[in-house]
Amino acid sequence: MEREFVLETERLRLRRYRRDDVDELDAILGDPETMRYYPEPYSRARVLEWIEDNIRRYREDGSGLWAMELKETGAFAGNCGPAVRVVQGTPQIELGWHVARPLWGQGLAPEAAAACRDWAFEHLDAERVIALVRPENLPSRRVAEKIGMTVEDEVLYGQMSWVHLVYAVHR
Numbered sequence: 001m002e003r004e005f006v007l008e009t010e011r012l013r014l015r016r017y018r019r020d021d022v023d024e025l026d027a028i029l030g031d032p033e034t035m036r037y038y039p040e041p042y043s044r045a046r047v048l049e050w051i052e053d054n055i056r057r058y059r060e061d062g063s064g065l066w067a068m069e070l071k072e073t074g075a076f077a078g079n080c081g082p083a084v085r086v087v088q089g090t091p092q093i094e095l096g097w098h099v100a101r102p103l104w105g106q107g108l109a110p111e112a113a114a115a116c117r118d119w120a121f122e123h124l125d126a127e128r129v130i131a132l133v134r135p136e137n138l139p140s141r142r143v144a145e146k147i148g149m150t151v152e153d154e155v156l157y158g159q160m161s162w163v164h165l166v167y168a169v170h171r
């Protein structure tokens with residue numbers, strides 16, 4: 001069951017995380033350049049917690065961040081997926097995305113995110129899908145824009161309560 005792919009795009013397969021993904025995910029979430037818009041890069045222990053949290057989300061919410069693999073080589077490429085997050089007291093479906101640094105600039109995040117947006121509207125009871133992005137994170141803002149999202153709000157979010165733009169696209 002765990003090895004089944006949830007989604008396929010032209011270049012990517014998205015599947016549920018497994019605990020043995022920790023090393024490959026650590027290379028992404030533990031990388032200071034990739035995590036420059038986060039309070040700090042994740043420790044290996046935090047990466048493992050992150051995987052556990054997504055496995056819980058699959059069970060409780062039916063979705064979460066999924067691992068992405070390049071179809072051509074099977075290489076681990078990053079993650080993308082819809083996760084339930086409480087924003088200003090209301091549960092929302094948020095799309096998140098991280099891509100392995102050597103693969104940046106090839107349009108992989110928008111390709112995955114567009115498929116996740118469509119999956120969310122098909123499978124989840126959501127009128128809109130959002131992405132929470134720090135204003136300074138221009139590459140991530142471009143991904144949101146490329147999948148048809150626009151800024152609808154600004155909120156204080158995360159462990160540091162930093163300002164995040166609420167990008168959204170409606171059903």
Ligand SMILES: CC(C)(COP(=O)(O)OP(=O)(O)OC[C@H]1O[C@@H](n2cnc3c(N)ncnc32)[C@H](O)[C@@H]1OP(=O)(O)O)[C@@H](O)C(=O)NCCC(=O)NCCS
Binds near residue numbers: 035099110139
């Ligand atoms: C945001 C991110 C997922 C984009 O993934 P991607 O597959 O490279 O997406 P794209 O190829 O569509 O590029 C998006 C934008 O990234 C920027 N970009 C492209 N190549 C880049 C590179 N080598 N280095 C830095 N930025 C680059 C460009 O602004 C690009 O927009 P453009 O196509 O209009 O020029 C990726 O940069 C990443 O993993 N960033 C770190 C994690 C992160 O911040 N996640 C989002 C949290 S809200």
